[in-house]
Amino acid sequence: MTEHQYDESKIKTLSSLEHIRKRPGMYIGRLGDGSHPDDGIYILLKEILDNAVDEFIMGHGKRIDIHIGEDGLCRVRDYGRGIPLGKVVECVSVINTGAKYNTEVFQFSVGLNGVGTKAVNALSSHFTVTAFRDGRYKTAVFAQGLLQREEEGETTEKNGTLIEFLPDSESFPGFRFDPQYVDQRLWRYAYLNAGLSLYLDRDLYLSKNGLLDLLDREVSSERIYPPIHFVDKSIEFAFTHTDDYGESYFSFVNGTYTSEGGTHLSAFREGILKGINEFTGKKFNGLDVRDGIVGILAVKVQEPVFESQTKNKLGNTDIRGPIVNAVKDAVATHLYKFPETAEVLVDKVQRNERVRRELQSVRRDAKAKAKKIAFKIPQLKDCKYHPSRGQASKPGRENMLFITEGQSAAGSIVSARDPMTQAVFSLKGKPMNVLGQRLDVLYKNEEMYSLMQALNIEDSIADLRYDKVILATDADVDGLHIRNLLLTFFLHYFEQLIKQERVYILETPIFRVRNKEKTFYCYSDRDMDEAITALKVKSKADRAVETTRFKGLGEISPPEFKQFIGQDMRLRQVRLDRLSEVSRVLKFYMGKNTPERKQYIMDHLIVRPV
Structure with a gap:
């Protein structure tokens, strides 16, 4: 056995852009093909748009033009100040280069570490930047981060910056921009920057009322009083209550969505509590004040400290006190000014308080009954590994809970699972x-x-014992009904679990098509037809092809089932487009409107010819 020599020749120094290509996850979080809203191609687009929006925040340029071609080529043109022509190449190719370190030029920008645009450059097969400034322009063309050519001269174009990039298919194989995810991102930019016009070709994204428009979009009909809205130079927020359970928030820092919250969100929640208590002169419990609340918070921070390059969570501790005080004063002032709103809000808090106290005895009885039955939950076959409270596991180490129907399906999964990371609740x-x-x-x-x-979510979703909650029901009408009942359970009582995208649906094959040489597992009628055709081409007789329909998960043997919950497991993530749709959809599909639902089914029924 040859021992590899470890000496100076083994030490490598990568250029900054080479390092981005070598370790893209450090800079954009994940790669992907565009099928998930957090996939890298959307982060690339976001980094370029962030820079354009920063110009608007600083008072330069009220319009951004965007184009996304069918081949994935993205073009973003802003009408800000334009990159200084002598620094165009450095600003898009040398890490830690940019004006955002200078707080006189950019007071409230999203990108502060000088990496974003460079990451887009490094991860694009084609990248072009053109700066227009005071009648002159400069263009630089790159390929995979390597400079190809430069050009400069005179122009009649308005000041600003044009960036064109095509995500590299080596990093993002088979990628495609989903119009729905792009639409969602552009509307967020519009809501957070009232007065900014974003044009995606001819489609205009424009909000006149900022966060109020976003709140109306999310809870237009469910709110029980007009939103409390406040805006000043560094903070804007809006919130109202609904009759739903739990609390929902959208938080932003310098225009970027912080999906995991952070110090600004915890300060916002505390400020609401203190403001209501100051107005009422009482000491309400935080849970009572916030149950049913839907809130949106946007703050501007001069030097934000994020816990990752993708900026999901804010870490600044120095902003906590100022936010708490600003929110407290604004809430108390609003309640004094609008007594009708105050009356409805306080009544909601008092109802929450009564329900919580009534529940205390019910909870005690339920816990006492559970202890009598068994020390362990009888339907649960647990796994050995669990993440720390509030912490997601590292990629590849996620644990998961499969929720199955009946003992036969549970038996297949229990026999096939990895007991270290896979648990089963039947x-x-x-x-x-x-x-x-x-x-x-x-x-x-x-x-x-x-x-x-x-799940351990009685007190808080943060206590969830699993990284993924997977609904593993049969692929038939009964299985679909059970899946819908479970989704109704989570949406009704634990909406945050869905909002945080922790719930998934397991896709399992409906058919097995095989001959003596090969086996296909098929997830649809089309898959089955294609598999039969493929095997018949190679078989001399039709009878050599055997087709089996799985009526339920229990019919799939454990050795077969193992591959469907292993590395190649197919999961569909359950996601919410908007909160306002939840109540309407649940009432239609799960409510007592049977005649209306029956008519809808008859109108949309598709009969497959035999």
């Missing part, structure tokens, strides 16, 4: 339809209570 029958039910029903229903305990 339902005894169809779960209860909890739509419209009070919270105490959750504690009186043994199965729903056991599921909540297995």
Whole structure:
């Protein structure tokens, strides 16, 4: 066996852009193909748009033009000040180069570490930057971060910057921009920057009322009082209450969405509590004040400290006190000015308080009953590894809970699973339809209570014991009904679990098509037809091809099932487009409107010819 020599020749020094290409996850979080809203191609687009929006924030340019071609080529043109012509190449290719370190030029910008545009350059097969400034322009063309050519001269174009990039197919194989995800991002920019016009070709994204428009979009009909809205130079917020359970927030720093919150969000929550208590002269519990709240917060921070390059969570501790005080004063002042709003809000808090106290005895009874049954949750086959509270596991080490129907399906998964990271909760029958039910029903229903305990989300979603919650139901009508009942359960009582995108649906094959040489597992009728055709071409007789339909997960043997929950597991993430749709969709599909639903099914029924 040859021992590899470790000497000076083994030490490598990568250029900054080479390092980005070698370790892209450090800079953009994940790669992907565009099928998930956090995939890298959207981060590339975001980095370029952030720079354009920063110009608007600083008072330069009220319009941004965007184009995304069918081949994935992106073009972003702003009408700000334009990159100084002598620094165009450095600003897009040398890390730690930029004007955003100079707080006199950029007071409230998103990108402060000088990496964003360089990452886009390094991860693009084609990247062109053109700066227009005071009648002159300069263009630089790159390929995979390497400078190809430069050009400069006179121009009649308005000041600003034009960037064109094509994500590199080596880093993003088979990528495609999903119009829905792009639309969502552009509307966020519009809501956070009232008065900014973003044009995606001819489509205009423009908000006149900022966060109020976003809140109306999310909870237009469910709110119980007009939103409380406040805006000044460095903070803007809006919130209202609904009759739903839990609390929902959208938080932003310098225009970027902080999906994991941070110090600004915790300060916002504390400020709301203190403001209401100051107005009422009482000491309400934070849970009572915030249950049913939907809030949006946007802050501008001169030197934000994010916990990652993708800026999901703010870490600045020095801003906590000022935000708490600003929110407290604004809330108390608003309640004094609008007594009708104050009356409805305080009544909501008092109702929350009564419900919580009524639930205390129900919770005690439920816990006492659970202890009598067993020390462990009987339907749960747990795994050995669990993430720390509030911390997501590292990629490749995520643990997960499969929720299955019946013992046969659970048996297949239990036999095939990895006991280190995969747990199984088996339902005894169809779960209860909890739509419209009070919270105490959750504690009186043994199965729903056991599921909540297995997940450990009674007190807070942050206590969730699993990285992924996976609905593993049969691919038939009953399985679909059970899946919908479970989704109703989570959306009704634990909406944050869905909002944080922790719930998934397991896709398992419906058919197995095989001959003596090869086996295909098919997830649709089309897959099955294609598999049969492929095998018949190689077979001399039709009878050599065997087709089996799996009626349920329990019919798939454990050795076969192992591959469907292993490395090649197919999962569909459950995501919310907007909160306002949840109530409407649940009432239609799970409510008591049976005749209306029956007519809808008849109108949209598709019969497959035999």
